[in-house]
Amino acid sequence: MKYIKKSEEPESFTVWKNLANEDWQPSWDNFSKPQKTDVHDSLLQEQGFICCYCGRRITKDISHIEHLKPRYPYTELVLEYTNMLASCQRERERKEPLHCGSKKDHWYNEDLMVSPINANCEEFFKYTDDGQILATDNSKKLAAETTIDKLGLNIDKLKDLRAKALEPILEIINTITEGERQDLIIGFSETDYKGYYEEFCDAIIYLLKN
Numbered sequence: 001m002k003y004i005k006k007s008e009e010p011e012s013f014t015v016w017k018n019l020a021n022e023d024w025q026p027s028w029d030n031f032s033k034p035q036k037t038d039v040h041d042s043l044l045q046e047q048g049f050i051c052c053y054c055g056r057r058i059t060k061d062i063s064h065i066e067h068l069k070p071r072y073p074y075t076e077l078v079l080e081y082t083n084m085l086a087s088c089q090r091e092r093e094r095k096e097p098l099h100c101g102s103k104k105d106h107w108y109n110e111d112l113m114v115s116p117i118n119a120n121c122e123e124f125f126k127y128t129d130d131g132q133i134l135a136t137d138n139s140k141k142l143a144a145e146t147t148i149d150k151l152g153l154n155i156d157k158l159k160d161l162r163a164k165a166l167e168p169i170l171e172i173i174n175t176i177t178e179g180e181r182q183d184l185i186i187g188f189s190e191t192d193y194k195g196y197y198e199e200f201c202d203a204i205i206y207l208l209k210n
Helices: 011-017 035-046 100-104 141-151 156-172 178-188 201-209
Strands: 063-067 084-088 125-127 133-135
Touching: 011 035, 035 063, 035 084, 063 100, 084 100, 100 141, 125 201, 133 141, 156 201, 178 201
Parallel strands: none
Antiparallel strands: 063 084, 125 133
């Protein structure tokens, strides 16, 4: 899981919400273009175009606006930008198992959910060479294990994709110098010139560090 530093909400979204009056109130039901598009674009940009939960590459077409704390029962947070993320699996392929925001659905538990907007969230997960994501041994182990389960982060599809992303690093990990290793860690920790993180960069960085 990659830490997401939330940015300011789009100005158009703020202006739209401030239009509230006695006859009209902004709600999820009337939240639409262009404000909804602006919010979706902003979420993708602040996440470096990777899923908030699994780290897959996402675009607007294959992602949806996810609520960290679900719309029900947290109705007061439905239009709160700090509660919004961009998750993959907008539409499920035939027979594809649910994962990430689609699997999480209305589940949320303050004590058992590791949130990607928590600055230290990356500390609670580790990755294996074959693409598994596991909980590290610390005070958040149960929360990390529950999060992995509730988001379906270890389904075969995601394990296979992670393993494929790790292959190039595994091929060179024992041949590079310490300086080259540090340069790679820095490189994968930053977005490219287009604002994109490398797909599954969190798993790649973990492998390079460990």
